[in-house]
Amino acid sequence: VDNGSISLSQQAAGVRHDGGTLRNCLVAGNKSSGHSAGVYMSAAGAKMQFCTVYGNVVAGDASGFSGLRMTNGTATDNVISGNGPEGGSAGSCNVTGGTFTRNVIDVQVDYGAGNVAADPKFADAANGDFHPQNKSSPLVDKGADIEGLERDLDGNARPQDGNCTGEADYDIGCYEAPTYTVDLACATMFSQDSGKEPLDVTVTATVAGTARHN
Numbered sequence: 001v002d003n004g005s006i007s008l009s010q011q012a013a014g015v016r017h018d019g020g021t022l023r024n025c026l027v028a029g030n031k032s033s034g035h036s037a038g039v040y041m042s043a044a045g046a047k048m049q050f051c052t053v054y055g056n057v058v059a060g061d062a063s064g065f066s067g068l069r070m071t072n073g074t075a076t077d078n079v080i081s082g083n084g085p086e087g088g089s090a091g092s093c094n095v096t097g098g099t100f101t102r103n104v105i106d107v108q109v110d111y112g113a114g115n116v117a118a119d120p121k122f123a124d125a126a127n128g129d130f131h132p133q134n135k136s137s138p139l140v141d142k143g144a145d146i147e148g149l150e151r152d153l154d155g156n157a158r159p160q161d162g163n164c165t166g167e168a169d170y171d172i173g174c175y176e177a178p179t180y181t182v183d184l185a186c187a188t189m190f191s192q193d194s195g196k197e198p199l200d201v202t203v204t205a206t207v208a209g210t211a212r213h214n
Helices: none
Strands: 015-017 020-023 026-028 039-041 046-049 052-054 068-070 074-076 093-095 099-101 122-124 129-132 180-190 203-213
Parallel strands (some): 020 046, 068 093, 074 099
Antiparallel strands (some): 180 203
């Protein structure tokens, strides 16, 4: 599945992933009474790449099954955060097998390497906006190069230079932050005076404008 949005409320998982590739997808708002609610990966051939998994809930979850339950397969360059019952501390992932790397998650797991436990800094997750808020987001320009991924879930070009380094790199998750630009004007003013030295000169610096994303 490429460029999909999956949101259900049922007994089974939002995605039971037994093979193929789940890429550039948003899996959000799924609810389950006893199974994994977001994504369940159990087959060696299952791949999940550049997906955003948020707000999925297994009732009473104390094991991290709400976001990703993974026993096999490969999950890379995803953001899996904010899943589970309100007030829960288990985190969004339960990973016991497969390859799990370069993901941004909310609670660190014992399995896998190169994953970052951090606030993804979404623009407005409460209202369904899972874009990176700004270039300080740990999602921006942290993904691996991947052949054939030319657009994000919105249809915007991937990759872009979201952190202003002069190089375009992929963002983790299903949305690409646009190139960061700044419309700012800077000025320096010197006071004018006359007389015998020594004289005091006042230097005033001003900045006007707005930092923005294109």
